[in-house]
Amino acid sequence: MMKSELNELAAFAMVARERSFTRAAAKLGVSQSALSHTIRGLEQRLELRLLARTTKSVAPTAAGAALLQDLSPALEQIAVALDKARSVRHRPAGRLRIVMSRSAAVMVMLPRLAAFAEAYPDVVLDVATVTGPVDLVAGEFDAGIQLGEYIQKDMIAVRVSPDLRLAVVGSPGYFSSRSIPREPKDLNDHRCITLRLPGGPYRWEFERGRKSVTIGVNGPLVIDDTHLVIQAALAGVGLGLVYDEQVAEDIADGRLVRVLEDWTPPIPGFFMYYPSRHHQPTALSALVTALRAKPAPG
Known part of the structure; x- marks a missing residue:
């Protein structure tokens, strides 16, 4: 289904439920003329009269009522899915795929893991241990932990350990x-x-x-x-x-x-790296913050 078709169906459902172009336009955040144009376009494409209009009222036709009945469950599911997706932006949750060496896992990740799991029970860290540099994008990883000298220049890098020797x-x-x-x-x-x-x-x-x-x-x-x-x-x-x-x-x-x-003088330590800060998952932001903190004494 095209985005424009979904928008048209959602607009029709709002008008049919509200039985008013004025109230529906206000809830949708569009003008009445734009909403009327959308409904007319949908009716012309379907070759069906979906809404009966008078100067004082709006009501779904028989065809419109049948369409609304079929649409309502799907539109409600879409609304629930969108609300769930938006909630992830505010509450760290979901699965993060992280790649690192076994040394980084033992020295950086494990000392902080218990506290992170306690603070963010809805986040699952899916960790792969490898030796040597990894292409995050090709490997479909959210982030990695690596020595600073091996990180590609186009990555965002955040220090997560002191210097090493x-x-x-x-x-x-x-x-x-x-x-x-x-x-x-x-x-x-x-x-x-x-x-x-x-x-x-x-x-x-x-x-x-x-x-x-x-x-x-x-x-x-x-x-x-x-x-x-x-x-x-x-x-x-x-x-x-x-x-x-x-x-x-x-x-x-x-x-x-x-x-x-x-x-053997000191060398730059481990860094967490990832492709971009644009629309960064809240779970990843929480993990970066946790790994930058000093580990709790064990």
Whole structure:
């Protein structure tokens, strides 16, 4: 059904119920002449007389009354559907499809999830975890969480974590028979656990002062999840490159040894990104606000 046809039928139903062009025009927010023109157009297209008019009254004809009876349930359903849609603009509700790395899910999303679910029980977060950048539009996602350096320039980006630092770590057992690397080039003599990204293995990047170094590491394991990198490093497989927040307790308790710390300066943290602020769902606005807040102590 064309929009113009629906408007004509809604206008006819209003006049038939009100039995007055004046009252119907006022409720519809149009002029009486425009409303009369709409009804005449509908009658001419249907080749039916729908309303009997006199100088003092308006009433549906037999054909008009039958049409009104058939139309009323459908128009009421449309009105309910529109009211429901409008309510979403004022009350966060519905399903949000969000994509992020597993690290972002653990470090950003999970610490705030319980409070968000309590505050917004009508919002469902449908989360997909992937490694590497994702095209939100092609993947039909509402938003994503990613490191700032990987976000496309045409996206709206909102910081949802402090700066991060990378950490090169290995187990005490691994270092029991190997020297401690002092510079990035020393990694060529070590077994390293490589993180796989969609574009290929991640090359480890280091910086100290004005000097930047990129190393294509080698080792016995290539894997696509930093949490599995940590488990492999704990097991003595080799050296892993992860976020220091992920291994802070392991380092403090002596389960992992951190090296090359002076070569890993802070980097911009995680950002939530989405295509546009135009007609942004209220649920997405609520999630952005929640993720920008400090997580509740657990």
